[in-house]
Every structure is written in structure tokens, then in C-alpha cells.
Amino acid sequence: MENKILEINKLNVDFLSEESSITAVKDFSMHINENEIFGLVGESGSGKSTVIKSILRILPAPGVITKGEIKFKNQDILELGESELSSLRWSHISVVKQKALNSLNPLLKIKNQIIDTIRAHEQINTKDAMERCNNLMDLVEIDRDYLNRYPHELSGGMRQRIVIAIALALKPELIIMDEPTTALDVVVEKEILLKILDLKSKLGFSILFITHDLNLILNFSDRVGVMLEGKLVEVDSAEIIKSGGKNTYTKKLINSIPDVSNYNQVKVDKNEPELIQVKDLVKNYSRHSSFFSSDKFPAVDGVSFNIYQNEILGLVGESGSGKSTISKILTKLIDFDSGEILFNGEDISCISKSSNLLNYRKKVQMIFQDPFASLNSIHTVYHHLSRPILIHRSYNKYSKKERDQIVEKEIISILEEVDLSPPEDFLYKFPHEMSGGERQRISLARALLVQPQLIIADEPTSMLDMSIRMEILDLLKGLQDKKEISILFITHDIASACYMSNRLIVLKNGKIVDSGATSELINSPNNDYSKLLIDSCESGWFIKDKSR
Amino acid sequence: MNRSWYNRMWSNTKACLGIIIVISFIIIAAVGPIFFEDSNAYIDTPLLEPSYEHLFGTTGQGQDVFAQTIAGARSTLFIGFSTGFLVVLLGLIVGSLSGYFGKRIDNALSLIINIFLLMPGLPLMVIIAAWLPPGPFSIMGVLVFTGWAWNARVLRSQVLSLRERDYVNAAIITGESNTKVIIYQIWPQMLPLIMASFIGATVYAIGAQVGLEFLGLGDVDKVTWGNNLYWATNDLALLTGSWWTFVPTGLCIALVSFGLTLINYGIDEISNPRLLSERIVKSRLPDLFNRNGSTPVAKDLFGK
Numbered sequence: 001m002e003n004k005i006l007e008i009n010k011l012n013v014d015f016l017s018e019e020s021s022i023t024a025v026k027d028f029s030m031h032i033n034e035n036e037i038f039g040l041v042g043e044s045g046s047g048k049s050t051v052i053k054s055i056l057r058i059l060p061a062p063g064v065i066t067k068g069e070i071k072f073k074n075q076d077i078l079e080l081g082e083s084e085l086s087s088l089r090w091s092h093i094s095v096v097k098q099k100a101l102n103s104l105n106p107l108l109k110i111k112n113q114i115i116d117t118i119r120a121h122e123q124i125n126t127k128d129a130m131e132r133c134n135n136l137m138d139l140v141e142i143d144r145d146y147l148n149r150y151p152h153e154l155s156g157g158m159r160q161r162i163v164i165a166i167a168l169a170l171k172p173e174l175i176i177m178d179e180p181t182t183a184l185d186v187v188v189e190k191e192i193l194l195k196i197l198d199l200k201s202k203l204g205f206s207i208l209f210i211t212h213d214l215n216l217i218l219n220f221s222d223r224v225g226v227m228l229e230g231k232l233v234e235v236d237s238a239e240i241i242k243s244g245g246k247n248t249y250t251k252k253l254i255n256s257i258p259d260v261s262n263y264n265q266v267k268v269d270k271n272e273p274e275l276i277q278v279k280d281l282v283k284n285y286s287r288h289s290s291f292f293s294s295d296k297f298p299a300v301d302g303v304s305f306n307i308y309q310n311e312i313l314g315l316v317g318e319s320g321s322g323k324s325t326i327s328k329i330l331t332k333l334i335d336f337d338s339g340e341i342l343f344n345g346e347d348i349s350c351i352s353k354s355s356n357l358l359n360y361r362k363k364v365q366m367i368f369q370d371p372f373a374s375l376n377s378i379h380t381v382y383h384h385l386s387r388p389i390l391i392h393r394s395y396n397k398y399s400k401k402e403r404d405q406i407v408e409k410e411i412i413s414i415l416e417e418v419d420l421s422p423p424e425d426f427l428y429k430f431p432h433e434m435s436g437g438e439r440q441r442i443s444l445a446r447a448l449l450v451q452p453q454l455i456i457a458d459e460p461t462s463m464l465d466m467s468i469r470m471e472i473l474d475l476l477k478g479l480q481d482k483k484e485i486s487i488l489f490i491t492h493d494i495a496s497a498c499y500m501s502n503r504l505i506v507l508k509n510g511k512i513v514d515s516g517a518t519s520e521l522i523n524s525p526n527n528d529y530s531k532l533l534i535d536s537c538e539s540g541w542f543i544k545d546k547s548r
Numbered sequence: 549m550n551r552s553w554y555n556r557m558w559s560n561t562k563a564c565l566g567i568i569i570v571i572s573f574i575i576i577a578a579v580g581p582i583f584f585e586d587s588n589a590y591i592d593t594p595l596l597e598p599s600y601e602h603l604f605g606t607t608g609q610g611q612d613v614f615a616q617t618i619a620g621a622r623s624t625l626f627i628g629f630s631t632g633f634l635v636v637l638l639g640l641i642v643g644s645l646s647g648y649f650g651k652r653i654d655n656a657l658s659l660i661i662n663i664f665l666l667m668p669g670l671p672l673m674v675i676i677a678a679w680l681p682p683g684p685f686s687i688m689g690v691l692v693f694t695g696w697a698w699n700a701r702v703l704r705s706q707v708l709s710l711r712e713r714d715y716v717n718a719a720i721i722t723g724e725s726n727t728k729v730i731i732y733q734i735w736p737q738m739l740p741l742i743m744a745s746f747i748g749a750t751v752y753a754i755g756a757q758v759g760l761e762f763l764g765l766g767d768v769d770k771v772t773w774g775n776n777l778y779w780a781t782n783d784l785a786l787l788t789g790s791w792w793t794f795v796p797t798g799l800c801i802a803l804v805s806f807g808l809t810l811i812n813y814g815i816d817e818i819s820n821p822r823l824l825s826e827r828i829v830k831s832r833l834p835d836l837f838n839r840n841g842s843t844p845v846a847k848d849l850f851g852k
Contacts, residue, residue, distance in 0.1 A: 014849070016828050018559075021849075057842035062825035064833065065845045078845045085842050331721050354725075361723040374714040378736045391723040446722065 005073060005173055005206050006055070007031040012067035013050050013059065013230075021064075024050045025230045028068070032174065037200070037207040039221030039238070041214060041253065043465035044436075047230040048210055052176050055208075056093060057085055073173070091121045094167040096160075098179040103163050104151040110162055111147040117169050136165040139202075140195065157188035161195065168199065176208045181216075185318040186536045187529070193220065214257050214466065215537065218242045226250050256466040260537045263498035263518050264312070272308040275454055275486050276330070279304050281339035283325050299325040300336070301510035307454065312480060312487045314501030314518070316494050316533065322510040323490045327458045330488070331366050332357065344453075362392050365447035369459035371439035375431040381442055382427045385411045388449040414445045419475060437468040441475070448479065455480075456488045461496060473500060495537045498522055506530045556818045563814020569807030573800070577625045580618035587611065587619035587771050595783075595790045605792040608783025613776075617796045620773040625804070627684050627757050627772075631691045632750030636742060638692065639699030639749075644730050646700070647707030654704075661704070664697035673756065677765040684767070687760055691753050699745050706741055710734050740819035747812045751805050758801055773797045 013025040025047045032038045042048045053059035055070055057077060070077040072092065080088065097103050105113060114136060115129045124132070137144050140161040151159055160180065167175050177196075181189040193216075200207065211217050217224060218238050225235040226247065234247040244251045281303045284296040300322040307313045317323040328334045330341070332348065341348045343360070351360050368374035375384055386407050395403040408427070415423035418441040431439055440460060447455050457476065461469040477500060480487050489500045497504055497518075504521050506514040506529065514521060514530040525531040557563045581587070594610040596602055604613035646657035673694050680686035710716060711734070719729050735742070760766060761774020768775055780794040817823045829844065830837040836844035 016825075016832055018828060054843060059843040060822075060825070061829040061837075063843055064829065064836075064849065065843055065847075066849050067847055082838075082841055331717075333717055333720065358723050361721060364721075366718070366721050368714040368718060370714055374718050376715040376719075376733055376737070379732075387719070387724060388722045443718070446718070450722065 003034045004031045004071075005034050005036075006208070007071040008051075008055075008068065009071070010068040011051070011054065011065070011070060013047075013054050014064050014066045016062040016064055023066075023230060024063070025054070028230070028232050030225050030232060030235055032206050032208060034173075034206060035200070035204050036223065037209055037221045039209045039211075039217040039224040040227060041217055041224060042227030043467070044212075046227040048227055049178070050230075051227075052095075052178060052208065052210065055176070056089055056095070058089075087121065090117065090167075090172065091170040092172050093174045093176065094170070094172040096163055096167050096175060096177045096180045098182050103166075104159060106151055109148055109150060110154075113162075114147075114166055114169055117166050121170055132169070136169060139168065139199065140165045155188075156184055157191060160184060160188075160192055164192075164196065164199070168203065168205075171203070172205060174206045174208065176210075178210050179212065180209075182211065182213070185320075186532050189536075190532070212466075214253060226253065252467055256470060260495050260498050260522055260534055262495075263522050264501055265519055266502055267517050267519065272310055274306045275309045275344065276307045277340075277342040278306070278330075279340045279342075281326070281329065281336055281341065283322075283329060283334070283336045298510050300329070302339075303507070303510070303512055304339075305505055305512065305515070307486050307488060309453070309486055310480075310484045311503065312477070312489055312501045314497035314504040315488060315490045315507060316492070316497045316504060316530075317490075317507030318492050320509070321507045323492075323507055324458060325510075326507075327366065327456045327488070327490055330454075330456055331364060332360065358391075362450055363453045364456065365450050365452040365454070366456045366458065367440070367443050367447055367460045370463050371436045371443060372431070372463070374443050375439055377431050380428050380430055381415075381434075382408075382411065384442060384446055385414065385449060388446055392450055410449070411445075414449055417448070417479065418442075418445045420445075436464050437472060440464060440472055444472075444476065444479070448483070451483075452485060454486045454488065456490065458490045459492065460489075462491065462493065469496070476500070494533045506533065557814060560814045560817060562810045562817070566807045566810025566812075566814060569803060570811065573621060573625060573804050573807070576618060577621035581622055584612075584615040584619060587615035588769075595788060595793075597790075598792050604796050605790070607779060607793050608785070608788075608790070609779065613792055613796060616771050616776050617773075617800060619771040620776050620797060621800065623684060623770060623772040624754060624757065624774065624801075627688055627691075628750050628754035628804075631688050631695070631753035631757070632746050634688070634692045635695045635749040635753065636699055636703075636746045638696040639701075639745065640703050640735075640742065642696070642700040643703030644707050644734065647704040648711055648726065648730055648734070650708075650711075657700075658704075661697045661700050664694075665701065667694070669694045673760065674763065674765065677760050682765065682767040684770070684772075687757050687766055690760070691756055695749065695752060695756070699749060702745060703738070703741065706738050707734060710737055740815055744812050744815050747808050747815075751808050754801065754804060773801055 008031065009029050011025055011028040012023060014021040014023050028047075028051060030038070040048050040051070050059060050063065053063070054065055055077065059065075065078060068078070072088065077085070077088070108116070111130075111133055114133045118124055118129055118132060133147055134144050137147060142158055142161055142165075146154065146158070151162075154162065164180075180196075181192050184192065196207070209217060209221055218241060221238050223235065224238050224241045226233050226241065226245070226249065228249050234241070234245050234250050236245060241250060242254070244254050281300055282298060283300040284298050286296050303322070303326065305313070315323050315326065325334075329336045332351070336349070343363070348360065351357050389407050389410055395406065398406065411427065412423045415426055420426050420438060420441055426434070426438075426442075434442070460476065461472050464472060473496060476487065487500075489497060491497050501518050504515065504518050505512050506527070508529055514525060514527040516526070521530065522534060525534060557567070588611060590610040591612050592602060592606050592610055594606055594608050596606040598605040602612050602614065604617060607613055607616065642657055642661065646654045646661070673690050676690045676693065677687065680690065716729060716733050719733050724733075758774040758777065761772055762777045762781070764778055766772065766774055768778060776797040777794055783790075783793065785791070785793045817827065826837075833844055833846055833849075836846060
């Protein structure tokens with residue numbers, strides 16, 4: 001029998017409202033053994049973060065724990081007082097969060113942040129504390145000189161390693177890792193994951209691992225728990241879950257894992273005319289601008305590509321690669337510094353008069369990443385969808401009543417096209433009354449109503465739950481085919497880009513590092529970076545081929 | 549969302565009490581003066597103590613203090629609310645232009661805002677008020693001139709942050725004009741802040757207006773709360789111990805400001821979800837709630 005380090009029995013967590021309450025976590029039971037990695041999987045809103053916050057008792061109001069026990073080494077955390085809790089936190093259970101920059105204080109040197117953490121729990125003199133700092137830096141393999149630097153002077157991967165070092169500072173038995181590598185690019189992600197495994201084998205702690213990346217969690221964890229609507233629907237070893245598990249929901253989740261082998265094999269017909277030509281596009285942002293000088297850094301650095309009519313071009317890149325900047329330039333939300341963009345042979349930087357701009361807007365539309373932010377919470381679906389019609393079409397010869405009828409009819413037909421049925425029910429809904437997928441369909445409908453030639457889709461599925469991503473992608477692909485429009489499909493997820501696109505370009509640090517037809521690029525990438533990107537979709541990629 | 553806003557406003561004790569106080573004063577200001585033909589008229593011996601005949605006594609000029617207190621409400625509240633409105637309107641327009649368009653327009657407008665913020669308000673107010681012909685509109689002008697910049701600054705930063713939201717970009721890409729984006733997409737989202745600014749500006753306007761009139765910079769023939777205080781000092785109310793000549797007016801000013809501040813607290817509690825959720829836990833689990841403490845454990849909340 002293995003030793004249980006953490007045991008949760010029938011935990012219930014409620015969020016109180018004025019009169020009633022909502023149960024966010026219900027009858028949640030699980031345990032973590034010593035020296036084990038336990039992965040927790042679930043879609044947004046399934047209660048994963050509520051569980052971690054309850055373990056540390058840091059869930060903010062109106063959350064209240066209403067039932068169960070959380071035993072850490074046979075001691076019930078729910079019965080501890082304030083002072084016992086603060087000695088438990090960090091020295092026995094510590095946390096590594098997603099955004100390393102947010103977990104580090106920008107005003108303190110790395111050294112002081114580590115020492116502060118140690119001193120909060122132990123009486124220790126400066127010399128011993130420095131010794132501990134040096135050891136921690138050796139452990140995470142960062143040069144000791146960096147102890148005297150500030151967080152902004154370190155790269156994202158280094159910061160995340162510092163955060164891990166701080167989490168290890170008091171030698172905790174359990175580390176909760178909440179999306180520790182989500183903000184990092186694959187190269188760094190691989191390095192951090194290997195580091196974590198290495199440290200675990202040296203120091204022997206347990207990990208509660210949470211990420212939205214199903215592929216990663218299945219390969220990284222020993223056992224996996226699947227959460228749905230506040231309940232744990234299945235717990236089993238990673239192998240069994242990977243092969244589909246027993247629960248139908250688990251099966252659905254496993255089937256939604258993106259797979260590069262399922263790529264779009266249709267090659268673009270190069271005889272189609274070019275819709276948009278981008279040549280040597282450069283956009284600089286100034287970092288520290290003062291009165292006398294400004295330190296510029298290029299977000300987009302000499303990028304050239306074409307989009308043909310009636311094709312889907314996939315633009316793959318990680319955060320900070322400049323892909324959002326490109327989408328903002330193409331939609332004329334921001335200006336660019338140098339280069340040339342021709343749309344139907346016309347230079348778009350010459351568009352200045354508002355009538356010309358309106359004409360351009362009619363041809364280029366956009367779908368945004370976050371379906372919760374791209375619709376205004378105070379307006380109904382009707383408002384959102386009537387605006388593009390009223391702006392771009394003229395109804396001078398009709399009376400107001402006739403015009404309203406035409407508009408309503410048109411909205412209903414577009415709602416049918418994006419598979420929202422029955423469409424009449426959606427007309428007067430507010431954004432908060434719809435799910436993420438439904439909202440994204442409304443965004444798509446808004447873009448289509450203008451009858452554009454190009455739709456820029458900026459990560460249209462990355463904020464959606466795994467199980468509905470495919471539906472939205474298929475809808476987008478189907479409509480593109482039917483209406484013969486071009487799509488610039490921007491994403492960090494190479495698998496969905498492959499599924500969608502005829503051609504791919506890979507962007508890194510503002511430069512194009514690889515490009516080509518999807519089928520060619522997938523099978524023979526020209527570049528180490530794109531090869532690693534493609535590998536990262538396979539299971540166990542980060543352990544494979546450790547030397548690189 | 550909007551409907552529940554009214555309901556939540558009414559179910560919030562502070563906001564509800566504030567609204568009742570302010571509305572009662574508005575009713576008094578609107579209806580009250582009808583019952584007094586001329587509140588400036590000489591009616592009895594000066595400096596009579598409060599009695600059944602003259603509820604609040606008489607002033608040093610032999611006028612009825614009760615009549616003057618009620619008559620003063622109209623002018624003071626009118627100037628207070630309209631100044632508050634104008635200050636916020638001006639602040640909203642300048643702040644929106646500055647925050648929305650950014651770049652050069654923002655630089656220029658921010659410069660103007662900063663200059664107005666740096667100017668010493670009180671002396672400037674006194675000098676301009678003394679220079680303009682005395683009267684309610686001069687006072688309104690002075691208060692708007694010296695008071696708009698702070699609101700412009702606050703509203704600008706809110707516009708600056710809302711401008712980056714995806715739904716704003718989406719509206720621009722759809723082809724919506726800038727004016728429509730500001731009015732239909734940005735302003736409605738700022739409503740709680742605009743309301744709070746309006747109330748804050750009104751409290752400021754009432755205070756500053758009373759202050760100016762107290763210094764004799766208003767039209768001293770008119771009956772306003774500020775002038776009531778001005779005449780009370782002129783008639784040496786403190787030396788003669790005739791407290792009833794200034795206490796009723798002073799109390800009214802304090803009560804109106806108190807009511808407005810309560811409404812502002814209410815808006816804050818309603819629009820700030822953190823305060824709301826803390827209040828819920830505090831009211832349902834009074835023994836367990838601790839603002840900076842750990843998550844409460846209430847195993848008997850729903851019985852066994």
C-alpha cells in the first residue's frame with residue numbers, strides 16, 4: 001500500500017448568493033500518493049481551480065467549503081486555524097502558477113524574493129540564506145549571477161524556473177502546478193518539463209498538475225482525474241485514460257485531442273489570383289520611450305506572404321511571435337512602419353478617406369479569440385448583427401418598418417447558416433445567456449453578414465472547450481468553401497492549423513521561419529523549430545530525443 | 549443586466565437610504581417655496597428663538613429661518629445638480645476624445661487636463677467669482693471651469709482601457725463610425741463610473757457653491773443655503789449665540805451630501821463584485837467571515 005500524501009474525501013464547495021447557493025464542486029474524492037504526479041483534467045468552469053484553491057484554503061468569497069475533508073498527511077486542512085494554515089502553505093504545499101511574471105515582484109531582485117520566502121517560515125541568517133539561494137539556482141540550472149537581477153531582465157523560461165525554485169525553497173512535499181508551461185513556447189516548455197521530472201527524481205515530491213493541454217497531461221502524469229461540472233467522473237492511471245477510459249465523457253475528450261496526421265490535403269490552385277500580397281512588413285513597438293530616445297523592438301520583422309482567393313492560409317506562431325500584430329495591421333486597426341500590403345493590387349496604406357476605409361472594411365472582416373470579450377455585454381444578438389447590415393447596405397427607398405423586417409429576415413437566415421437553431425430564440429439573447437461556442441458563432445455571423453472577401457480568424461477556437469472546437473472549425477471550413485472566401489487562420493496550435501489550412505506559414509519572433517503547402521510542411525519541415533512544433537502534438541514528445 | 553441593476557440598487561440599504569434622502573430634498577426644493585410668498589420678507593422681531601410660531605426662529609433681519617432654509621434648497625440643489633451634470637459631461641467628452649483617439653489628440657488634451665489640475669482651484673475660483681457679475685450662472689460657470697479636469701482624467705483612463713476591448717475593435721472593423729463606437733459601445737459600459745462621477749461632482753459643486761456664497765461672492769439678495777450662512781455670520785450669529793440661524797442650513801447641506809455619498813457607496817458595492825460577494829458571506833456566515841482570512845468551512849450550512 002502506497003502512502004497517501006493528500007486525500008480528499010467527499011469535498012463540497014459552494015458559491016453563496018444572497019439567498020441560495022451554487023455547488024461548484026460536489027462529492028469530490030481523490031488522493032495523491034507520495035512521489036506521484038496527479039493530473040486533473042476538465043474544461044473551463046469544471047471546478048479544477050476551485051479544488052486547488054480549496055486545498056490551500058485560499059478560495060475567495062463567496063466560496064465556502066460545505067462538506068468533506070482534505071487530509072494532508074492525515075491532518076484535516078479544513079480543521080486548521082489561521083496560523084497553522086500559514087505554516088502549512090508553502091513549507092508543505094507550494095504553488096507554481098501560469099504567469100511567472102505575475103508571480104514575481106518586479107521591484108525586488110531575485111535573491112530577495114527567494115530570501116523573503118524562506119524568512120517567512122524560518123529564522124535564518126543572511127549567510128545561510130544566500131547559501132540556500134545558491135543551491136536553489138544550481139538546482140534549476142540558472143547562473144548564480146542572476147540572483148542580483150530583476151525579473152524583467154530574465155527570459156520567460158528563466159522566470160518560470162525561478163518560480164519553480166521559489167516553490168522548492170522550503171522543500172515542500174506537494175507542489176501544485178497550475179498550467180506551468182502554458183505561456184511558454186514549445187522549446188522552453190520541453191526544457192521546463194524535463195527539469196521538473198529531473199527535480200522530482202532528485203528531491204522526491206508529489207505534483208498536482210493542471211493544464212488544458214490534454215496531450216501533455218496524459219503523458220506527464222502517473223494518474224489522471226477527469227472533472228465535469230464539479231464532479232470527478234473518472235480517475236485512473238494515465239495509460240487507461242489515454243486509451244479512452246470507461247466514461248463516455250472521457251472518451252469524447254480523448255477523441256478531441258488534435259492530431260497533425262489529420263491535415264488538409266487540398267493544395268491551393270496557384271492560378272487563383274492573389275487576394276492580398278504582403279511584402280517586407282515591419283512594425284516596431286517602442287519599449288522604453290523617453291523624451292530623448294526610444295528603444296524599439298520589432299514585433300513584425302520583414303514578413304512577406306500572399307493569400308490567394310478562396311484559400312485558407314494558416315499562420316502558426318506562439319505568444320509574442322507577432323501574429324496578433326499582423327492581424328491588427330491587416331484589419332487596419334494599427335499602422336505599420338515599412339513594407340507594402342496590396343489588397344486586390346491596391347496599396348492599403350493609401351486608404352485614408354473614410355469612404356475608402358469603409359469599402360475596405362466591407363472586404364476584410366475578423367473573428368476574435370475570446371468569445372466573452374468580442375461581444376458587448378449590454379447589447380443583444382439582434383443589435384450585434386443588425387449593425388453590419390445597416391452600415392454596409394443602403395435602404396433609403398424603404399420605410400423604417402420595411403427596413404426592420406428585411407434586417408430581421410437577413411439575421412435569421414445568417415443564424416441558420418451558422419447552425420444556431422431555432423434562430424428566433426437567439427435574436428434577443430444577451431451574450432451572457434449563451435455558451436462560448438454559441439457566442440463564437442455569433443461573431444462568425446457578424447463577419448459573414450458584411451460579405452467579405454477575407455476573414456481573419458485570430459485563434460477562433462483557443463478559448464473554447466476541447467469538445468466544441470472541432471464543430472466550430474468544421475463550420476468555418478464549410479462556410480469558406482460555400483461562400484468562396486479566403487481565411488487567414490491564426491493560431492498557436494499547429495494541429496488545428498493543419499486541419500484547416502491549404503498552406504501554412506510558421507512565425508517566430510516576428511520572422512517567418514517556415515512556409516509551404518500543409519502536406520509538404522507536415523511531412524518534411526525545413527526548420528528545427530517547426531519540426532519541434534509538429535512533434536509536440538505527438539504523445540510523449542518531450543521525453544523523446546532528450547538530447548535536443 | 550440593466551433591470552437587475554435597479555433591483556439591486558433598491559435592495560442595497562445604503563443606496564436606498566441615500567436615494568430617499570436626496571429625493572425628499574428634491575421634493576422639498578421643488579414644492580416647498582410655493583408655500584412661502586417671500587422668504588426674504590420682514591415678519592417678526594429679529595433673532596427670535598425657535599417657537600411654534602416660527603419653527604426655526606428668525607434671522608438678524610427678522611426673516612423666518614424655516615422659510616429661508618426651504619427656499620434656499622431650490623437654488624442650491626439646482627446649481628449643484630446642473631454643475632455636476634455639466635462637469636461630468638465636459639469631462640466625459642474630453643476624456644473620451646483623449647482616451648479613444650490617443651496619440652497627438654491625447655497628448656494635447658492631457659496637457660490641457662494637467663494644466664487645469666495643477667492650477668490652484670480655490671484661489672482661482674474666488675478670483676473669477678469676484679470678477680464675474682454675481683449670480684447663479686456665474687457660480688455654475690466658475691465651478692465647471694475649475695472642476696471638470698479631475699473627471700476628465702478619471703473617465704479618460706476608463707476609456708483608455710475599454711478601447712482595447714475586442715468588442716470595440718470588432719465594432720470598428722464592422723465599419724462603425726468613431727462617434728457611434730464611443731456612444732454605443734464604450735459609454736454604456738462606463739455607466740457606474742459616470743454615475744459615481746456625477747454624484748461626486750454634485751457633492752463637490754454643492755460644497756464649493758456654498759463656500760463661495762458664504763464668502764459673499766454670490767448674489768447676496770437671493771435666498772440660498774450659502775447666502776443663509778453668509779447673513780448669519782454678518783449678523784454675528786456666533787457672538788449673539790443665535791445658533792438657529794445657521795444650524796438648520798448647515799444640517800441640510802450635510803444631509804444632502806450624506807445622502808449622495810450613500811448612493812455612491814451603494815453603486816460601489818453593486819458594481820464591484822468583490823465587495824458584493826464579501827458582503828454575502830459576511831451576512832450569511834457572520835461568525836466565520838474574515839476579510840483576509842482563509843476560505844471558511846461551514847459544514848452545517850445546509851443541515852446534515
